[in-house]
Every structure is written in C-alpha cells, then in structure tokens.
Amino acid sequence: MSADDRRLVIAGASLAGLRAAQALRQEGFTGSLTLIGDEPHAPYDRPPLSKDFLTSEGPPPDTGLPVPADLGARLLLGSPATALSPDERVVTLADGARVPYDGLLIATGAEARRWPGAPPPPGVLTLRGRDDATALRRRLGSGHRLVVVGAGFLGGEIAAAAHRRGARVTLVEASPQPLASAVGPTAGAYVAALHREAGIDLRTSTTVTAFESRHGRLAGVRLSDGTRCAADTVVLALGAVPATGWLASSGLDTELGVRCDIRLRALRPDGTVVPGVVAAGDVASVPNALADGRPLVLGHWTNAVEQARAAARTLLAPHGPDAFRGVPSFWSDLHGARFRSVGLPALADTEEVRENDLAGRRLEIAYHRNGALVGALTAGRTGRLARYREALHHTVSGQRPEVGARG
Template identity: 40%
Template sequence: MRAATHRTPHTTLRETVDVLVVGASAAGLSTVEALRRHGFTGTVTVLGAETHPPYDRPPLSKQVLAGIWQPERAQLRPSEALLALDAEFVLGDPAVGLDAATRTARTASGRTLRAGTVVVATGTRPRTLPGQTGLAGVHVLRTLDDALALRAGLLGAARLVVVGDGVLGTEIAATARTMGLDVTVVGPQALLMASQLGHRVADLLTELHAARGVRLRLGAGVQELVGSASTVTGVRLDDGELLPADLVVVAIGTEPVTGWLHDSGLRMDNGLVCDSRCRAGEGVYAVGDVARWQHEQLGRPLRLENRTNASEQAIAVAANILGADRAYTPVPYFWTDQFDVKIQMHGVVPAGPGPGPGAGTGTAAGMTVVDGAPAAGRFVARYRHAGAVTGVLGWNMPKQTRRRRQDVADALAGGPAPAPAPH
C-alpha cells in the first residue's frame, strides 16, 4: 500500500504511474475515489501544491472563518480513508510543467513523473489589485491557510472592507458582520450578486445585508489601496471617497491555474480547453474549476467553479478514463449561505438589461415564483427565456428547489438553449 500522507519529494527520481492527478483538491480526490469504486487497480499518484491533505473549500468562508469549525473538520477524508485508496499523495510539491505528448509532469522540487493518463485538477487562484502585494492587512481567500490568516486578522480588527460583490465577497461580509465587525462591501454592480441572481433576488440579498448592518458602496470602483508603514489603512474609491479599514479582503474573482501548462502543447482559454468528454488531449483530462469543456446540451463551452461540479465532473472523467466515452452534461449549480439564508441555483438566470453590468433581468416575464413567497422569506423561483426553463432558484427552500431542478434538466435535454451560460 502506498502512503497517503505528506511525502518529501524526490529530486532526481523518475517514476511511471498509470494515472497522475495534478491537484490534491476535492476534484482530484473525487477522481481517485471514482476510479477505485469502478474497480481500477492501477498505480495512482496525486500531486498537491499545498501541504494539507484534501479539504473542502466552501466552509472556509463560513464555518472555518467564523471559528465554528476547527481546521481539521474541513478535511475531506480521514487518513485511514486516504490510505485505503492505495494512492501516493505527494503534497507541498506543485507541478511546474507538463509535456502532454509524453504525459510527463515536472514538479517544483525537480521530480519527474510519467503517466498513462494525466488528470489536471489545479483549480484557480484569486485575482489581486495593484499594490496589494506586500501590504499587510490585505487578504484573499482561497486556501485553508488563507482562511486561518484572515480569521486571525478579523479577531484583531474592527473595520473590514470587502472588495467584491460576488459569492465569496458577500459570504465573507456576512461572516465578518456576524462576528461583530463593521463591514463595508465595495463592488461594481448595482446589487449584490446581480449577475448570478438577477435583479429581483439580488435586490433581496442586498436588502438582507443592509438590514444586518453591512455598509454598501455598490456601483463603485476601487482607485487604490491606502496604507501607512506597509499596513493597509483604507480603500479609496474612484469618486475619491476613502473607506477606513483595519483589514481588507479582495474577492474580485479568480483565474484558472494553467500557467504551468504554457508549453505543454495543450490549449488554454479561460481554463484548460476540453472536449465534451473533459479530454484536453490524448490521455489528458481536466476536472473542477480549471476545466473548460464543451457542454453538448448547452451547445457552448462552460467552466464551473463550485464544489458540486468538482465531484460530478470527477465521476464523469473517471468513467471516461475507463472507457465509458460519455459527454458530461450537468445542470449548472451553485449555492451560498449568508446570515440565516440559503440560496440555491440550478441552471442560470437569463441575461439581459438590468440594474448593473451583466445583471439578469429578473422581470416578471423571465421569473415566476412557483413556491412560497419572497415576503415570507421562503420561496422558489423559475426562470424562462424564449419559452424554455433556464433556471430554478430557491431561497430557504432546499427540498422544494431540488425537486424543481428536473424542470431545468428536462429543458437541457431538449438541446442547446438560447440563454447564455455562466463563464
């Protein structure tokens, strides 16, 4: 049995394995688990950039950040379960290059591994603002170490500015406000999460944050981060307003980790480009946030950044590695927990003119409440475009929302939809 714990990387050893998974993420781990469930007995090695064994990312901005969970609780599997996979986990040694023709990967320590099949699961990294590097008190949140560093900062701060009005920024704002901090959210959209939720539901989320005491500077851009003695003291907006801050979180999106593939011979375009089988090249597949694959039912490329997709795509890729040859056609999905509200979205909100850049319309014609009522704080809404169901959204009604998901699945099964998919 191969070790499933941290291993000091070799510097000159060449190894050959049947499957090499690059990325010890939820997607990478799920790929290995799916292979083993389907009876695969070949050799498997997993390369991880971090020293931590695979862990779950959604709790980082909520339970871990709030201190409700100890960091160990975010670990996806106990050590015994990892050992049972009979896979070698090489942690703390990121891949720095890949020759796709020979399926040979190089690591930062100089290790070389050649594989029959390579699965790329390197995920994404946070985007940053100019002047952010080297300024103490400015944080991003992607890794477990990021979450622990941000939590330590929050415990010693009174004023937090979150730059970013998307899922991550609003989750962090809600968590920090619950911890008692004075929180301000800055973002270019007129409403929180407008591009993901559409105008009507984004308006409800914005009202929720305002009612809980979150200060909002929406429709605003950031001119610069302001600091003193190499420590952040505020955020200056495009209109000149200075927002004082003891701590700043930058949550302005992510970019796929594909730099290590620049001379691989593979194609990159907002992720590692794959066919409908999530295959990027002969014997090379991609899973999770880094994969941009052709969704046959939508009729366009798609890249999804969420935990559910990481697991489902890994299962599909494992099956295709073993010869299934099936297209991966999921219903796009995401969820977010903020304050006492759980929002779930299956499919997409139709794009169109709205209150902010890229916002969904949320008009009466596009959105219909099919269960509950917004005034009651519990409802399910269905979105249509050109007569077809494009999405179902639930606000504190998880079971009912799940049942309505089939409406979206049935619409997708009918062929490419005219509504644009998320990027």
C-alpha cells in the same frame, strides 16, 4: 498494456482530484495512482472556509476530506505541478521531480483573481485556500475594520461571517446590485437588502481606486465616489481564474481554462484531442447544453464532484459512449437565508419571480432564455428545486451528440 499496468496521475489534490481517485478505484482500476497537490495540506473542503471556519468559536473546524484507507494512492503534497509534456507523458513538479503517466487527470482548480494594479500593501488579502482563511480568521474580532471588495457569493459570505464576529464591515461592489450578473436584479436586490438589514455598509456602483498605508500598515481605501473607508484589513473577492499557468508550454488549449470535449478529454487549440489527458472541476472548460454547447468553466462544488467521476470513467475508457451532462447547482447561506440554485441563471434573458419575501427569508425565481428554462434560485424553499432540476436534466439529456472535437 493491461489496465493494472497503467500509471494514472491526478494533478490537483483537492475535491475534484480526490473524488476522481475514488472513482477510479470504484471503477475497478488497481494500478498505480498518484495525486499531486500544490499545498502541504491533505485534501480538504473549501466551501466552509468562508462560513463556519471564520465564525466558529475555539479552534477552527476540521474541513478535511476523508481519504479512504484503501485508496492506495501516492500523495505528493506541497510541490505543485509546473509543466506538462504530453508527448513524453510527464508532469514536472516545482522541486524538479518528473512524474511519468499513462493517463493524466487535470484538477488544479482555480486561483483567486489578483488586484489588477500595482501590488497592494500588507493587510490586503484574498481567500481561496485554508491558509488564506486562517490568516483572515486571526484578524477578525470585535471592532476590526474590514473592507470586502466584491459582493459576489464569496464576498457576501466573508462579509456576513466577519459581521458575526463583531467586525465593522464595508462591502464594496462595482455593479448597481450584488450578484446581478449571476442571478439577476431581483435576487441582487434581495441580497443587498439582507446585507443592509444586518448592518453591513454596502456601497454599490463603487470601486476601490487606491489603498492607503500609514507607517507600513494598511490604513484604508479610497473609493470612486470620492469617499475614504478606514480599514485594518481588505479582502479582495474579485472572482477566480482557472489555474492553468503551469500548462503554458503544454500545447493544450488553455485560453479559458482547459478546454475539453463533452467527454472531458483535453483539447488542443485546433480542436483535436490530447491523448491520455482529461480535466475536471474549476479548471475545466466544458461544453454545456444549457449554453447551446458553449464551453463554460463552473466553479461549483457539485460540478467538481460530478465532473471528477465522469473524467475518471473517460480516463479508463477514452472512446466510451459516456458524455458529461451534468446540471450545475450551488448553495450559499447569507444572514439566515439559505440560497440554493440549479442550472445557469446568468444565461437568462427573463426572470419569473414566484415568491419574494425578505422578512420570511423566502425567494423563488425561475430563469428563462428564449422562452426555455435555464435555471432557478430559491431561498428557504429548497424543496421546490426538484421540479426545476428534473426539467433541466431533461433539457441536458436531450442535447445532440457533440461535433467538432477530433481525435
């Protein structure tokens, strides 16, 4: 079978899926290309949903991702993938359609982590997709009482955006500092100070124990410190989980996302390669050199883009020499501070604070594990990241060839 006779299918029509489709065409693939999307919307960008989308005046900004006119792809939107049969090489959709493939790229992303207890009452929301952001945007306004549960970057961005819209915001965080497990205690204290300085009611070392309703409507939350917060809306920002439920009977290893080898080929639980299947983006669990080769799921924009390109190349040449050796990076804007990071600060056992100026909105921290650099974080010092990125690329490119995956 020649390359142009192959039927390539991408399950997931968001950032990673679209970028993979573009990469396939750029690599010279001219055969059949299909993108499957669970939402009815054309591909769009997610990072603005917790920022400008919530704060802009007038109509919400367009977050759509440009789809090249010459992409030549069939888009199947609004009917998510519900099952995969690698032996038959068929993806089944919610409407019963069966989509055959010769090569499959899994890019179904992640889902918002749900409340662990009984289903909460109406008025308790999550924010993952455009429809979620639209529902939240409609609720926000002057005097609106909002409780955000989880003070990670997503929760912090939602809280900051709502505050700009005039809402009265309470931000509830189970840890002693926001983001402490992700970027350490110094950056966590810095973010906490930003929130409190802006006028957000930040409650740390605190959890929500119950939701209160009155006449069928959300009225407030009870907290673990015994206090009560009135609330018109609650947003759960408890993290995300890879969207792998549709792969339950596929035979793929999906215990912690779709486990892949270093070429982004999907693996079975015994470590063997699933022929013709690769993964990329928030759903993929990929060996990372900064973590000594341990598979990690990274929900970052740049990671999705870089893995999409690498997975596309692997799909066209499964036994090629290329391995994915990306350096993770992310960004966030909170209360006038522009945070940028490279590497994996969460892995560090020590941090070196090189600048900490809350008033000037400047911060620079280098993160080390066993004496080796594993990440860096800045606020207002983006230009300083280049040398950290270069050092981390050197570390990643010097890793030994992958062992363990067979196929």
